[in-house]
Amino acid sequence: MGAVDCLDQNVGAYRIAIRSKKWWWPLFAFLPDAAVNNAWLLYRMSSAHGHLPLGQLRFKRSVAMIYICLLLVQQSVPKPITPTPTKRQKVRLSGVGHHAESMPKQRHHSHCGKKANFICKACNVPFHRKCSA
Structure with missing residues (x-):
């Protein structure tokens, strides 16, 4: 012991x-x-x-x-940030079909990280009206 x-x-x-x-x-x-x-x-x-x-x-x-x-x-040691591809570049740069729709669930805006209430119908990218990016 x-x-x-x-x-x-x-x-x-x-x-x-x-x-x-x-x-x-x-x-x-x-x-x-x-x-x-x-x-x-x-x-x-x-x-x-x-x-x-x-x-x-x-x-x-x-x-x-x-x-x-x-x-x-x-x-x-920072981790490299790789952007996630949303849709084809051609669809994003065309001026056709980009309309804001309200989302039932909030997602985070890819640019500023704040909660987004709207989504672009063509790109499927969340955004909010306060941020122009």
Whole structure:
């Protein structure tokens, strides 16, 4: 029981402190704490660091900063936006059959992203009267 007591003591020192009324939350919050604790114990036992090992709090902070930096790097790469083709270009540029009809359900305008109440009958493109695009 010595290892379980040490795990409980180490996890209890810097526990994730979020309160919830859900019964499963303490079980879920215990898993990252136990994983980081085991990683910290392996880090302390390894001789690769060559200097004094980090304390538990500093180790947790460094792990958190690594994951935050990875998340920021992933978010900084913008995804290419490819426009969805609506109809043939010939139909869109012709001046025939372009009439506004009211839609029963709102869709989002492709240019500004606001909710559109009308649709072009020929192009099948939603639009609203406040935006001219």
